[in-house]
Amino acid sequence: MTMTNMNQQNGVTAILLIHCADRKGIIAKVTSFLNEHNGNIIYLEQHVDKQQNVFFMRVEWQLTGFSIPKEKISTIFGEGIAAEYNMHWRLYFSDQKPRMAVFVSKMSHCLYDILSRYQAGEWQVEIPLVISNHEDLAPVAERFGIPFYLFRKNDENKTETEELELKLLQENNIDFVVLARYMQILSSGFIKAYPDRIINIHHSFLPAFPGAKPYHSAYERGVKIMGATSHYVTEQLDAGPIIAQDVTRISHTDSVNNLMRRGQDLEKIVLSRAVYAHINRKILIYNNRTIVFS
Amino acid sequence: MTMTNMNQQNGVTAILLIHCADRKGIIAKVTSFLNEHNGNIIYLEQHVDKQQNVFFMRVEWQLTGFSIPKEKISTIFGEGIAAEYNMHWRLYFSDQKPRMAVFVSKMSHCLYDILSRYQAGEWQVEIPLVISNHEDLAPVAERFGIPFYLFRKNDENKTETEELELKLLQENNIDFVVLARYMQILSSGFIKAYPDRIINIHHSFLPAFPGAKPYHSAYERGVKIMGATSHYVTEQLDAGPIIAQDVTRISHTDSVNNLMRRGQDLEKIVLSRAVYAHINRKILIYNNRTIVFS
């Protein structure tokens, strides 16, 4: 059964992501609210961070039969329970496909992985465009019929080029950005335009080996396991909230070239896992850490 | 902070394990019940098996401040919500340490792992005795001051010997049994005396290589990864509900001896993980599968 089928099976669902100071009775309150309005919960996961005393929740229910009209849920929940508990919250509907832009440079493995999942219908997402600072991957985007935009950047034109990029993203109603081995550091201004909505893949097991040439550093240090990390981009380089990580065992027999080759498999899988979690509204961010529900 | 400290910090807690047919409003009902009686929930996890339409839940709350007296919770919950939803449920209290018997044969690694955790206070458990069909490990039990009982078994005396073992377990109020590389097959009668309360470690990645000599079979088959599996014992050999599994990468360079040596590390860690989950009432069993809450 594909994701599309599953969606059809459950009909349209609403997804509520919540966090707030932990207090007695929150779960009872939220679930009773859904219950009273005849909402059939198909997924509920909650977490309490006891060190910070914060409550986190993701609840998903079917709209069919729910007695509050879709367009009024936000107001009723927001002015009621959310206000009472001083919640940070977001409401999504499963029939709204988020729109994603992919930024690339010269390496194709992550882009191929993303576009082949997209083409196979694995993700409930729209990808209206690919942006690059090099022309190398134009043929790849073309192969999948995705518009490709080239923005050559250098130190002198960075600010104005990023403005053009942001304009293009806004024209295309882009919800979030995926840096699929994009080898440029985004300015603070760009990052602020998409807070918690730019996903990067870094080719090391962060916080080990941030910055440039992590495979060379891993080789030099002689680690016995290497990794890849997908995280939200913040202004501090390679220090944003981690979404997904994976590792693989290496040894003295692996040259730097071999680490690069083997690392590409980690990179593309880890990035795609992070994108999947983001698309499916599985992620909450608090204090530079993520809660990724299952 | 040790587990003991954590226990003291939260005071005595009650743990409720529930499963029943899935219906709207169960979570709201249970959490409202605890809330109304001023129960501070410190842990809640639930799962819905949509294929079988079964609801599972584990909820843990502090007894301090809870308005129902400890000795009445069972009756009030049982005759109220549990009856209404036709629940299968169990109630535990964190100040009741389960009592565990360890069965061993000749290999010491799992026994050492268990007893060293016990001695270090890692587990909230009592281990009143070790039982074996060989005398080899008597000195190990002695080292930790645990009584060691030798029951030599053979095909002729199996039934009567098992009866003596069961009598000893009952005299010691044993709650559950851990087979720590016990190389004897228990009879159906013995298993029925401890349903879902005998934990075994099998030295393969089940269902691959059940039965005798799994390391030899793994070598013969040329697998590239080997594993260990901890499961509840049922009458069908090596086919009970799986609690925990782990694996490690192997290669053509590993001889059978090497698989055995390396496998021992998997065995002891996987068995101890399963025992930890059992002691902490994290496990629900349904249809020969486990739900192991985090």
Add this chain to the structure above:
Amino acid sequence: MTMTNMNQQNGVTAILLIHCADRKGIIAKVTSFLNEHNGNIIYLEQHVDKQQNVFFMRVEWQLTGFSIPKEKISTIFGEGIAAEYNMHWRLYFSDQKPRMAVFVSKMSHCLYDILSRYQAGEWQVEIPLVISNHEDLAPVAERFGIPFYLFRKNDENKTETEELELKLLQENNIDFVVLARYMQILSSGFIKAYPDRIINIHHSFLPAFPGAKPYHSAYERGVKIMGATSHYVTEQLDAGPIIAQDVTRISHTDSVNNLMRRGQDLEKIVLSRAVYAHINRKILIYNNRTIVFS
């Protein structure tokens, strides 16, 4: 540095794969032979299976400066050392790209993974064609400019259709076949035409869950880890020599659909690892087991 660059750096190399009964002095003999003819060894790995008393070796050396002409190596080695030690051996040259056919059915993830690596130049291989029993993936092959051949098979036309497939493979000088989630069982006749040269991906951790619907079986059995296995195809279903395996941790929260979705990542990565090892002549087969050098 890409694989192509590495190849250029070392120039053309010769690769010798050997196995024979273990005897004293084989390594000295082979390495002295290469040394005497001024062969610069860039890679040597050997293994002795002590249980079966078999010696295995892979040695790779630069042809530049080697005093035996490329076309005579085979004769001189074969009539000399190989005859003396009664070796099974194969000689390859790095400038001969093996020719690979890909068989697919309806699922695209493995095909995309293979073709994107091929297009990116990651593999020293030629892929002249894709064969399928369904038309679904024709557009994928087309996207990469690879000829796509449709052979609809059923129980009645299987023999004659396989003959047509074999004819096509021979016309295209195909060296080995990759079954990239090809959902048809090949006949004994077909397998005999490509002994030890058909690579399959099975979507379970073999020998667990051979045959049809392994994800359903894994779900039913309640395993806590699932896997994928790439192996050479032999006449016994899912029982051929294992080349590569990988696993991922699962839990009660994973539905069958989720196992399928997550399993696809394992499948494509494991299959591609096996293909890479095959292309690079890293694999020896003995007694239904593989030696895969690093």
Add this chain to the structure above:
Amino acid sequence: MTMTNMNQQNGVTAILLIHCADRKGIIAKVTSFLNEHNGNIIYLEQHVDKQQNVFFMRVEWQLTGFSIPKEKISTIFGEGIAAEYNMHWRLYFSDQKPRMAVFVSKMSHCLYDILSRYQAGEWQVEIPLVISNHEDLAPVAERFGIPFYLFRKNDENKTETEELELKLLQENNIDFVVLARYMQILSSGFIKAYPDRIINIHHSFLPAFPGAKPYHSAYERGVKIMGATSHYVTEQLDAGPIIAQDVTRISHTDSVNNLMRRGQDLEKIVLSRAVYAHINRKILIYNNRTIVFS
């Protein structure tokens, strides 16, 4: 079969560890030398670091039948091939058990793991003593009949106390030291007395989270995988050559306490793997990196 049995089976073996600048013909030279003196090689592994142009080799052969007397091998090899190729090399014999000292503080899990392996005969080693800066683990050592020495250290008496420790190590002919969660930084003088012969376990995936409180740091950073690292101690804290690493997946549900509890399993297994490799002379060190043969 135990390690002891294996040893008896092969009789006494000699082990040669070599590294030198890479040149043509080294393998042929060494293997021919052993061959000419009728040495039956039971294990050979070599590695060439092409970036640094260094050759590494471990070769093990049976002394039974070897035509050079045991006590003359060192001279003959050293003045012959080793001198010719300007090798760094060491010669060991399997009947010499290395003598190991264990340093501990308050946590018992690594000590128990080490002593239970020792008692079970898993390692070919002697452990004449345990040293600690706290009295807490004296009963553990006592349980295994190992002498326990308490050296209370503080900033004022550090130098003289270390001198007493070194004296004790020398009196006991200690070959190498294992820091089994020893929570004191050794002085440069102590480290120099046992160069490349002090093995530490650090409770993080180095180079991530060096220094104090790595579990707290891992929690703060929100990593999705945590690890443990065993390495040789050098004067730079937590920066010595890495011998072994392992990792485990964690999530937002893991409190710092949980990381500590789960991390202990990683620590003890990783430390014991490193000790095993060291005891079996599997490790070569070059440029702050290890070659760990299989």
